[in-house]
Amino acid sequence: MIVCVAVVGHQSFTEADDALKLHHIVHCSLDVVDERVNNPKKSGPLNESFLGLLCPPENYKVYGYLTNTKVKFILVTTDLDVRDADMRNFFRRFHSAYVDAVSNPFHVPAKKITSRTFAERVSTIVKSLG
Amino acid sequence: MEEYPEELRTPPVALVSLVGCPELHTLISTHLHSEQPPINTLALPDFSKISIMAKTQKDTSASGQAAGILKRDWLLKHRTRVPAIVAALFSSDHVSGDPAQWLQVCTDLENLKALIRGRNIKLVLVVVVQSTSKHDISEDRMIALRKRAEVDSKYLINFVPNDALDLQQSLNRMGNTFAELANTYYRDEGRRIKMRLERKSFSSIELNIRYCFKVAVYAEFRRDWVEALRLYEDAYHVLREMIGTATRLPAIQRLVEIKTVAEQLHFKISTLLLHGGKVIEAITWFRQHNASYRRLVGAPEVIFLHWEWLSRQFLVFAELLETSSAITPSISFPVSGRADRLTEWELYSAYYYQLAAHYLKEKKSSLELALSMSEAEIDGMAESVVPAVYVGQFARLLEQGNTFSMQPLTDEDYIHYALAEGKRFQDSFEIIALVKKSFEMYSSSKAQRMASYCGFQMAREYFAESEFGNAKQLFDSVASLYRQEGWVTLLWEVLGYLRECSRRLGSVKDFIEYSLEMAALPVLPVAGVLSFSFKECGPAGPASLAQREIIHEEVFGLVRGQSSLASNEGNSSLKVTGDHPIHLEIDLVSPLRVVAATSNDQSVHRVETALVLSLVTNKWLRLTYDIKSEQSGKLECVSVIARMGPHFTICCRAESPASLNDLPLWKFEDRVETFPTKDPGLAFSGQKFTQVEEPDPLVDLKLVASGPALVGESFIVPVTVTSKGHAIHSGELKINLVDTRGGGLLSPREVEPSSSDNLHVELLGVSGLECEDESKPGMENIKKIQHSFGLISVPYLNVGDSWSCKLEIKWHRPKPVMLYVSLGYSSHSSEPSVQKVHVHKSLQIEGKTAVSISHRFMLPFRREPLLLSKIKPVLDSDQMPSLPLNETSILVVSAKNCTEVPLQLLSMSIEMEDDGSGRSCSLQHGGKDLIDPALLVPGEEFKKVFSVIPEVNVSNLEIGTVCLRWRRDSGPEEESGSNTAASEVLTKHRLPDVNVELSPLVVSLECPPHAILGNPFTYFIKIQNQTQLLQEIKLSLADSQSFVLSGYHNDTTFVLPKSEHILSYKLVPLASGSQQLPRVTVTAMRYSAGFQPSIAASTVFVFPSEPHFKMAHIMASPESIAVE
Structure with a gap:
């Protein structure tokens, strides 16, 4: 089950709907994203937005995705048996939802996304993956 | 890792037993130990001690069912008690001695053989040859000894300790033999047990594991790491299969045993992998190990054992990884693509330390739970429980008289034992140490967020241990990261802890700061769907609007002095009282910046006190002040101080809303769009300071310059000060001359301001000061004039009055100059302190x-x-x-007006420098001196002719300096009107030196000034020889069409020294007009110099008939003709 989806912009943290621990997990996983972005040599070339598994699967699996504008999507799931392809697909759909949300002229960039439609779309995507 | 026994932690080392000749044991042990691979020695001083190696009685269980998996002491036994080789050392004296000695040798040997019989232990005989008794041992005795011992001849070693070379040889031979034999021994042992494995001739699964383990250990003895690894892995897999099937022990203890064995096997495997440099494999292996055992939690009563075990797995692996990464620093990341590829953190030991701490924490909490459930019963029951014979088993030691016996435990007893053991340890410190290690590693690898998370956990542990000082410090550093990144929820939690810490520490100021920050945190408004359980969140409770309100009420109650909070320290309570007033300073780095969203008002150095204020949520409060500016300059609002209650103040630096946009948390404020002032531009950019201008001057300052200045003259610049509304008190006029191209007005070479020669432009003075200072003698009259700076005081001027002066400026070089004049005055009174008004021109x-x-x-x-x-x-x-000596030369000096104004030329003369050595040349000027000044319009040239006769033959003759006196022509009407006519200016121009030389020959042509058609005239060519030498002269004359001439055309003559040779030609002009005389060419042979007169010199005008004009006026002088 996907327990947490987070959008992390340059500085702001926008969407998560669960416990403190998940906040910690998401926050810590940003270090991995930084590491991957900053040391592309060590971890292989970074030629796609999908970052794959970020943290060792302990109780959760943490997947990451980085848009061209350096907005990070982090997904935390308790399902230890997920396929990368599913995750890729999920992030692709999530990304387009995000793009639609921030294209709203009333959205102020780098601020919290308040759109209810976005929230609904995200829950739909999350549910579709189980 | 330290809690593992030594024999498990280190790779096994072959063991050799030395018996007899104890004086050599140290020497031999040291040598064997330094061998590669090393060999350990079990040194027995004499043969009576050999029983130590004796086989222990094996207590085979009756049913053939093994009572455990691994025996606890098996490894130790093979490392310390069961040697691969026994080396019997005999002294050569004894061997070749008398029969009694020989018999003793034989007996010892027999005993030894009896001991090792059937155990495959190799026997080596060492005969120590004392070189003092040099006589050789008889061959017979040696053979007899060898036969008796039943060893091959190469295992009989002669050991010569007294000679250095021989000793080294003996030692080497001994080492090689031992190594070879040990290898054989361990290989045979391993093969023996391996055979059982292959035949599957074992009665239980435990034995299977045990055999695998033993073969692996024997392989390790042989340093066959590959085989060892393979068999350890086999053992591990078999063990894993055992979990569901075994029924031997009570359930809890069974699992404990299996896990303990698994731990040991895993440790061996990891060590072997890491030492083989297979880091990735080791990590993958660990991951599998973790995955297969993590879920085997076991009985809920002793679940803490599982967490402890898991924590230890992580800790040990972390330590292994750390030590091995010190050896092999560069780990290449595996090629991505595999689905379960490793992530970055798995390569860092920090990650394992962190998880070790995490599971230890699990253990701590579950232990506490277990203890609380069985508090009463766990005393005394566990005292006699000891580790049993098998690894991972425990038994009760029963004392019956002098004998001890082991009694198996029931699970219940075991639980009691485990709880009692668990109580003895302080896990918190262990957890802190682990997290700290992880924290440091993450920090050093720049993973700030992971490090913060570790720091947070560390701090929480300190907090749980009531070490609030440490906790607060750590929480503070963590909070700064969360603040910076704007993670509200995490920040909320940390601040909650911090608030609690400062409450416990009794720090009121911190408590208020943290409370205020929390109260202002933009907590997500999804308070309804909070899924935080209260257990999970910090002392501040869940981050919600309601909680914020509670904190808000609390802190404001405190700052108003209405309530107090209990603190832990000495029963004192947190209180804001008159004795302890609190003053908060909010500067640009304070986290409370967001809280104190600033208002945009102004207060000057003096404090403006406002009345009771009330701030409304999300509305800007406007405070308006009237400020009377008294001085010009920058007026800035530095800070706003708010007072709440009698003893609490907050001092807040003024900021504009735009600068708050840098703060991550500010972005969460919903309504930044509301403006603090009505002017949206001002509200957004903010303006906390303003420039106070000085009053507009109501005085005119006029500078007039009449065109460009001329070098040399005193240029007059009139300055007029006219009051147009301000009376001028204590006025001061500052004058500055600045080079427009920079670089000052002095020439770069000369910087002494005293030498006015090098000054390009100079302020000479100020003239035309009206003599008011005489009428007001008391008035201070400043007048300071320097070369490029002047300061003069301006007298008091009433409204409408004007005053003027003239600046005299002299240029020494042509140069553009900026003249700055500024007038400073005070418009009201003559008090010096009052703000002055400045006018600049x-x-x-x-x-x-x-x-x-x-x-x-x-x-x-x-x-x-x-x-x-x-x-x-x-x-x-x-x-x-060059000028000829004693000949007249003509000097024409011309002066051209380069300006755009007409000039009057007063005189021009040449001044000769009288250097005392008499006149070197005579100089005369033709014509008269100017009686009336000559007017020179722009661009016009004035010429004057001088004749120069050098009288001394010098190579450098100074001619002199042209002195030109001139002045500006100010027009006829002005000249008559006033005496302000421009003063005379003397311009000097030094003429260059000339070279004077004596000319050896002078050729002069003489003919009348004009000729008349048909009338003959004589044309003389005079050649004057001024030398003491005879000069040969060649002469040729070219015919001319206009003249008929008599005389020879070509000739060579000699001119006598100091004499003159005259050639005369008679010419009759044939054509009228300006006619070319026949060209003559004179060549001086001595100097091979030819001469031909110029066209002008050989031209004559021929009149058609006798002209009729007054010859008296012509007065032909050569000079006047020469002027063009």
Whole structure:
């Protein structure tokens, strides 16, 4: 089950709907994203937005995705048996939802996304993956 | 890792037993230990001690069912008690000695053989040859000894300890033999057990594991790491299969045993993998190990054992990884693509330390739970429980008289034992140590967020241990990261802890700061769907609006002095009282910046006190002040101080809303769009300071310059001060001359301001000061004039009055100059302290050269002295002009007006420098001095002719300096009107030196000034020889169409020294007009110099008939003709 989806912009943290621990997990996983972005040599070339598994699967699996504008999507799931392809697909759909949300002229960039439609779309995507 | 026994932690080392000759044991042990691979020795001083190696009685269980998996002491036994080789050391004296000694040797040997019989232990005989008894041991005895011992001859070693070379040889031979034999021994042992494995001749699964383990250990003895690894893995897999099937022990203890064995096997495997440099494999292996055992939690009563075990797995692996990464620092990341590829953190030992701490924490909490459930019963029951024979088993030690016996435990007893053991340890410190290690590693690898998370956990542990000082410090550093990144929820939690810490520490100020920050945190408004359980969140409770309100109420109650909070420290309570007033300073780095969203008002240095204020949520409060500016300059609102309650103040730096946008948390504020002032532009950019301008001056300052200044003259710049509304008190006029191109007005070489020669532009003075200072003698009259700066005081001027003065400026070089004049005055009274008003004016004035003077030398008409220096080829073009000695030369000096104004030329003369050595040349000027000044319009040139006769033959003759006196022509009407006519200016121009030389020959042509058609005239060519030498002269004359001539055309004559040769030709003009005389060419053979007169010199005008004009007026002088 996907327990947490987070959008992390340059500085702001926008969407998560669960416990403190998940906040910690998401926050810590940003270090991995930084590491991957900053040391592309060590971890292989970074030629796609999908970052794959970020943290060792302990109780959760943490997947990451980085848009061209350096907005990070982090997904935390308790399902230890997920396929990368599913995750890729999920992030692709999530990304387009995000793009639609921030294209709203009333959205102020780098601020919290308040759109209810976005929230609904995200829950739909999350549910579709189980 | 330290809690593992030594024999498990280190790779096994072959063991050799030395018996007899104890004096050599140290020497041999040291040598064997330094062998590669090393060999350990079990040294027995004499043969009576050999029983230590004796086989222990094996207590085979009756049913053939093994009672456990691994025996606890098996490894130790093979490392310390069961040698691969027994080396019997005999002294050669004993061997070759008397029969009693020989018999003793044989007996010892027999005993030894009996001991190792059937155990495959290799026997080596060492005969120590004492070189003092040099006689050889008889061959017979040696053979007899060897036969008796039943060893091959190569295992009989002669050991010679007394000679250094022999000793080394003996040692080497012994080492090689031992190594070979040990290898054989362990290989045979391993093979023996391996055979059982292959035949599957074992009765239980435990034995299977045990055999695998043993073979692996034997392989390790042989340093066959690959085989060892394979068999350890086999053992591990078999063990894993055992979990569901085994029924031997009570359930809890069974699992404990299996896990303990698994731990040991895993440790061996990891060590082997890491030492083999297979880091990735080791990590993958660990991951599998973790995955397969993590879920085997076991019985809920002793779940803490599982967490402890898991924590230990992580800790040990972390330590292994750390030590091995110190050896092999660069780990190449595996090629991505595999689905379960490793992530970055798995390569860092920090990650494992962190998880070790995490599971230890699990253990701590579950242990506490278990203890609380069985608090009463766990005393005394566990005292006699000891580790049993098998690894991972425990038993009760029963004392019956002198004998001890082991009694198996029931699970219940075991639980009690485990709880009692668990109580003995302080896990918190262990957890802190682990997290700290992880924290440091993450910090050093720049993973700030992971490090913060570790720091947070560390701090929480300190908090749980009531070490609030440490906790607060750590929480603070963590909070700063969360603040910076704007993670509200995490920040909320940390702040909650911090608030609690400062409450416990009794720090009121911190408590208020943290509370205020929390109360202002933009907590997500999804308070309804909070899924935080209260257990999970910090002392501040879940981050919600309601909680914020509670904190808000609490802190405001406190700052108003209405309530107090209990603190832990000495029963004192947190209180804001008159004795302890609190003053918060919110500066640009304070986290409370967001809280104190600033208002945009102004307060000057003095404090403006506002009345009771009330701030409304999300509305800006406007405070308006009237400020009377008293001084010009920057007026800034520095801070706003708010007072709440009697003893609490907050001092807040003024900021604009725009600068708050840098704060991550500010972005969460919903309504930044509301503006603090009505002017949206001002509200957004904010303006906390303003420039106070000085009052507009109501005084005119006028500078007038009449065109460009001329070099040399005193240029007058009138300055007029006119009051147009302000009376002028204590006015001061500052004058500054600045070079427009920079670089000052002094020439760069000379910086002494005293030498006015090098000053390009100079302020000479101020004239035209009206003599008011005489009428007001008391008035302070400042007048300071320097070369480029002047300060003069302006008298009191009433409204409408004006005052003027004239600045005299002199240019020494042509140069543009900026003239700055500024008037400072006070408009109201003459008090010096009052703000002055300033008027600035500037004017650029061009400095120009007035006249340019040029000159040239000419020779007299139709008289050509031969100057030898002109014949020589001239290399340098700027050669000095040469003048003939004692001959008259013509000097024409011309002065050109370069300005745009007419000038009056008063006089021009040449001043000779009288150097005391008498006159070197005579100089006369033709014509008269100017009686009336000559008017020179712009661009016009004035010429004057001088004749120069050098009288001394010098190479450098100073001609003198042209002195030109001139002044501006100010027009006829002005000149008559006032005496302000421009003063005379003297311009000097030094003439260059000339070279004087004696000319050896002078050729002069003489003919009448004009001729008449048909009338003959005589044309003389005079050649004057001024030398003491005879001069050969060649002469040729070319015919001319206009004249008929008599005389010879070509001739060569000799001119006598100091005499003159005259050639005369009679010419009759045939044509009228300006006619060319026959060209004559004179060549001086001695100097090979030819001469031909110029066209002008050989031209004559022929009148058609006798002209009729008054000859008296002509007064032909050569000079006047020479002027063009």
